[in-house]
Amino acid sequence: MMEAIANGWFSELQNDLWPGQAFSLKINKIIHEEKSKYQDIKVIETSTYGTCLVLDGIIQCTTRDEFSYQEMISFLPLTSHPNPRKVLIVGGGDGGVAREVAKHPLVEEIHQVEIDERVVELSKKYLPNMACGFQSPKLKLTIGDGFAFMKTHENEFDVIITDSSDPVGPAVSLFQENYYQLMKKSLRPGGIVCSQGGTYWLDCEHVKNTVNSCKKHFPTVAYAHTTVPSYPCGHIGFVIGCADSNRDLKTPIKKFSKTELDDMKLKYYSSDIHSAAFALPRWVEKSFLSI
Structure with missing residues (x-):
């Protein structure tokens, strides 16, 4: 898992799956984060994509799309x-x-x-x-x-x-x-x-x-x-x-x-x-x- 949260942006940095590139969403706030028995879970409120579910640093879904x-x-x-x-x-x-x-x-x-x-x-x-x-x-x-x-x-x-x-x-x-x-x-x-x-x-x-x-x-x-x-x-x-x-x-x-x-x-x-x-x-x- 590789991710970064800095200066109001969440960035996917999963080098093994998409080497040489990243994807970022501007965030308003982190609503929830925890480590479950199986994976790291984050729920993020973004500025343009609505609520976003992130598992092990990878975006799973946003309410926009x-x-x-x-x-x-x-x-x-x-x-x-x-x-x-x-x-x-x-x-x-x-x-x-x-x-x-x-x-x-x-x-x-x-x-x-x-x-x-x-x-x-x-x-x-x-x-x-x-x-x-x-x-x-x-x-x-x-x-x-x-x-x-x-x-x-x-x-x-x-x-x-x-x-x-x-x-x-x-x-x-x-x-x-x-x-x-x-x-x-x-x-x-x-x-x-x-x-x-x-x-x-x-x-x-x-x-x-x-x-x-x-x-x-x-x-x-x-x-x-x-x-x-x-x-x-x-x-x-x-x-x-x-x-x-x-x-x-x-x-x-x-x-x-x-x-x-x-x-x-x-x-x-x-x-x-x-x-x-x-x-x-x-x-x-x-x-x-x-x-």
Whole structure:
């Protein structure tokens, strides 16, 4: 973890993940900080990005732009499945993914496993517009390890969403091949997984390795991306795998009308955005990913 707070600015200085660059936000005050059992947690009030959650020196979300990430990691897999009735969320302690998954009309049951209960508690206190996801009657929250949970829940879920922090600290294992193998065993036939997949602008080799880990266990794999200004490079990607070899992940099965999107209070996702999210720059597609 490397960070700096000086002269009214918070700066991400995580050299291992984005060497040679930093990202800074002007802050009004530090609302809360503590060391939990698993990680360093800060909640910061910024001057232009609202409330910001920082874990181990890395910005996880801000109230200004969090919806882009939350909507895309949720609705990309949900709308690619014909009947996503039962969903598992691994991570997502701020509640944002739960908030979005609960909006989908076909989702009946959501299980969420978050390892750090302090992230949940602090999000309820300081990020209520995200943590409202925990109030859904569809949701059952378990504080614990996602690996252990899935080992006892095989062949149960239609969609599994992994909302992890970057591959440092407790989240490292969520980017490895055995994790994709475990997710596949927990899926029903034709199920879909979607995981935070990093950005090709910072470490294309890491993205490629994550995609290849998914490919070893899923016949259909794709990489999509979205814009999140408070993330490094303003960009983040998602690795999506499907157990159905005939599924076209780039075209949503369920296409919501504008009225439906408004009713669900979606601000970023649409069917057009869905398809566009899979379009990759030529240098990425040709030289590194080829998916």
